[in-house]
Amino acid sequence: MIIVMRPDATKEEVKHVVKKVEEVGLKAVLLEGTERKVVAVIGDERKISYDMWNVTPGVEKAVPILAPYKMASRELKNTPTAVPLDKGRATIGGKKIGVIAGPCAVENKKQLISIAKKVKEAGAVALRGGAYKPRTNPYSFQGLREEGLEYLAEAREATGLPVVTEVLSPEQVVLVCKYADILQIGTRNMANFLLLKAVGECKKPVILKRGMAATLEEFLLAAEYILTHGNPNVILCERGIRTFEDHTRFTLSLSVVPRLKELTHLPIIVDPSHGTGKRSLVNPMSKGAIAVGADGLLIETHSNPEKSMVDGPQTISLEEFERLMKELKPIAEAVGREM
């Protein structure tokens, strides 16, 4: 950490800063510049709360040198992590691109199994479907809950596909784990730290969606919560951020994919359905995601998007999904991957 003193800082204030650094067992080096004095901290700066410096008399600002996350970082582990989706068959993060697809919400058993079969045929590695739906509007459909979980388990039996579903609160984790193979943390829960701990304590793979207003540092700190609570199977998911743009529901920020590859060993997938909120953009943005290096996709598809009870506008038909999967193949190969 670099602690920059104010131009009018007194000698006593500088001494006080040096003393505080040394008190926690770190080394302080005082640099006397022409316009500012600066105290450089040598040692593991994570020992001191970074915030503290901003209220220490005479300090202008403190500049951290190290990222605040450790287990998620490339410095701890410099090879990509491939997260197994079920007993060792499919993974997210290996050479093969993993596409997870299914309806936004589980609506009924027959529909779900029929969709599951189709997405498997088209090449998906897992089935997604929401049993608990976090809806902005209290008057909207909130999901089938445990009944939905049961249908997901039956769809797995019928197809062999592992199933992904969202978990909304810490106390749901045990129940959802009974049925699902992979847990999903939604964008509105990325910073629900009790939930992060709870899924950390369970060992099932977790798809962690980026908060719609989260920086990459906050995103990786959320992953760190899960990792530090014992679960190494974290799959990051970019799903769009909130910006001033109004031609899409969110701005799908594809540059996070190659940037995360530099910062972390965790795999990263992209959700072009929520990330755009617009059906016609799912196909091109899926291609873009694979081209920039994503390890997989999370796509909403439905046999009849017009009748879909939730998020119809961003849901593609099963035919469109099948066509997309074919069109993705040459893109994946162009970047040295497989479908």
Next chain:
Amino acid sequence: MIIVMRPDATKEEVKHVVKKVEEVGLKAVLLEGTERKVVAVIGDERKISYDMWNVTPGVEKAVPILAPYKMASRELKNTPTAVPLDKGRATIGGKKIGVIAGPCAVENKKQLISIAKKVKEAGAVALRGGAYKPRTNPYSFQGLREEGLEYLAEAREATGLPVVTEVLSPEQVVLVCKYADILQIGTRNMANFLLLKAVGECKKPVILKRGMAATLEEFLLAAEYILTHGNPNVILCERGIRTFEDHTRFTLSLSVVPRLKELTHLPIIVDPSHGTGKRSLVNPMSKGAIAVGADGLLIETHSNPEKSMVDGPQTISLEEFERLMKELKPIAEAVGREM
């Protein structure tokens, strides 16, 4: 709702739209413009999922006419709601400005009671203090938990001030209600719908902080969750939004205060501490908040901000708090309010 057809929509597609409107018991009026056909929906448009139209063949877009929230709206109740903080003495939303103050986190009993006495003397109507702390960094201090709640209750005994504390998950609600007078929903939980329902079912006043990326419509829909679950005592709180600005941690958007006054009957307070993340800006932004019409403030203050375990940079000293309270008086009077 206004449903705008695509320029190339067929007669059958237009008919299909009209039929869908009539199926739910609403009236459809077809308007044939020079460049577009438009279907106007007459009746309570909230009966139809707005999203559905965007996937109906031939439809370009659907434009809602009515706000999706009802109980929170000025149309339902056109007089301001004053929320009682305890048995009828203090309220937020009446003529008197209500200032809630205290440390970010409860650290120990002695410190808390001493701060409580000081903020009461200075004119605060309630004491704030975090027992459960949602921290971005898993390596940071996470709060004293139930022990913190006990200290809050003791601080109330010692001063008579009602106490406010944050609740992080649905299953905490019962426990926190045992100790606290007012519950707080943090910005990262504004869209935690299970939590909103849980605090809706409890009857204690709720301070609902705006999500850092939430529009006013989403903010009022979150309030609607609490209202529809039986709790009318909702206090809205603006605490800063995420933008490109980097001179403050968040952008405190004061225009939401007068705009919310036009849209809702619920009271609205402002948190200048989190909203700026900078101690030197708390005083001016508090004044700005009162000047634009806020019903109250939520302020972090501590006997020794440099030693504050959480959020030191935005915490003002008790002396600064006392001075601020005095300086707010003429501003409040200038806008027809009282301190």
Next chain:
Amino acid sequence: MIIVMRPDATKEEVKHVVKKVEEVGLKAVLLEGTERKVVAVIGDERKISYDMWNVTPGVEKAVPILAPYKMASRELKNTPTAVPLDKGRATIGGKKIGVIAGPCAVENKKQLISIAKKVKEAGAVALRGGAYKPRTNPYSFQGLREEGLEYLAEAREATGLPVVTEVLSPEQVVLVCKYADILQIGTRNMANFLLLKAVGECKKPVILKRGMAATLEEFLLAAEYILTHGNPNVILCERGIRTFEDHTRFTLSLSVVPRLKELTHLPIIVDPSHGTGKRSLVNPMSKGAIAVGADGLLIETHSNPEKSMVDGPQTISLEEFERLMKELKPIAEAVGREM
């Protein structure tokens, strides 16, 4: 246009609105809903200033049905426009992807000609280079000005590549046109309407960069300025928008590419250099841009990025550029294009 009346609008106010619509020769249809009265305007709503309604007594809001731009729209011209870069050889917007490359700033003749030869060999269709540099910092290098233009013209002579350079003000247009084949309007000038008119009156192709805070509607209105002043050769360029993200200088919003393809016939290229501000992200984001359907790229490359006088951090070496061009080929083919 749809004019929504306030719930408390009087009969007189409604009549006044109807009268105002009819005064400009349009037809007004009054719809009496259960909660609101709405006046639908039939005819070319662009005849009335949309803003006016928001100050008309009794009006809650006015909702436009038509986009405010015409000449740029797909409705006027439903086939993609291919803009010729010079006398008919290369175009942007046809089947072939057009890559424009070169240094951020022209630094000296020898360097420029050497870079020009290399980018031509690698397959670029035009050479870029800044002679006038708009710099945020007044103490930074501001470009070689006319001398830089001369070197660009010499580089064209030496290689046959058409040259692109930025024009900063209306009075520069004539001079820059003397030397350059294609004019560039930078992000900070997208809404410099006098400049848009000036390049509209010249007939050379114009690369119009999106303003870093411009919506797609504002972007297309800026293009409309150029088109309405007589210049049909507009190439749109996405170059990143300003958001809260801090892992890149800007957020490169690739979803605008397929969305613009739906809204306009104009070609659209992407600038991954400015759009990320980070050299390591130029390769993957270029691939992403082609995969989502961009018609071309604008890339900064330099024989020695470390010595580049401007924007070094986002400049790739000539070797990296050559490799990128090869790697783009299979991506382009995967989406039905050619390099």
Next chain:
Amino acid sequence: MIIVMRPDATKEEVKHVVKKVEEVGLKAVLLEGTERKVVAVIGDERKISYDMWNVTPGVEKAVPILAPYKMASRELKNTPTAVPLDKGRATIGGKKIGVIAGPCAVENKKQLISIAKKVKEAGAVALRGGAYKPRTNPYSFQGLREEGLEYLAEAREATGLPVVTEVLSPEQVVLVCKYADILQIGTRNMANFLLLKAVGECKKPVILKRGMAATLEEFLLAAEYILTHGNPNVILCERGIRTFEDHTRFTLSLSVVPRLKELTHLPIIVDPSHGTGKRSLVNPMSKGAIAVGADGLLIETHSNPEKSMVDGPQTISLEEFERLMKELKPIAEAVGREM
């Protein structure tokens, strides 16, 4: 400046960095931390391009210690600057709050003089009115141009009020200076560096509006352009930034006012009309601006806002303006200022 080396940086790379620092005559101090090597630069770091380090082999990032602007900074001049609006009578930046008011666009002579008289009576210190209007839509009214400037001059003769008008391009500066007392640079031109230089060379006071996507550092660098070209009379103006918020046209960021007071000696005013785009919010946001410490306001007012040719929705009537001026008085006094 602090140059942080990558964990895998070689000894040669570190040496190379030290050499580059020393080559420009600065001192380099090498700090060997436990996880990173860091090179601290002692001396005036503005001598080296900050960007260069990001492309130097082995460097992870460079962290500037000093702000890049000098003449605008508090370090250069620690007392507030009061900018004289005309020959010494009124200033912006002194104890007295300066309110500048008038129509968005000059429409005709009679209207302008009548408004000028009213705003003067109400206490305004200057008259605003646009002669050249930068309009997003090419089909909108573009202003009366020189005719408008003449009317402004006549309004000054009739009332004694100095007049403010916007200048759109460098070549307009001489003409506009002939008529106007104060020049305005609009938000879309904040980074039009040729224009900044041109108004720098003229000596008339300049109201510099913040770019809608500009950070405070970029804003102050724009002011620095004007200052370094010889004009010390710069008045900063916050006019709203672009964010995801949709309840106002822009987000008026009032915290910049007290923050700018810490960073610069230049006066700062607020434009609540453009900053909100909503007439009903002009009154409360004006009060908020004064309460947070603004030196003045820039307000659109018109005798008949409904008939205003430009920006009607945000224009208040002359009666509302008069009332606002009265209501601002106690707020100004509460913060130690005068109206």
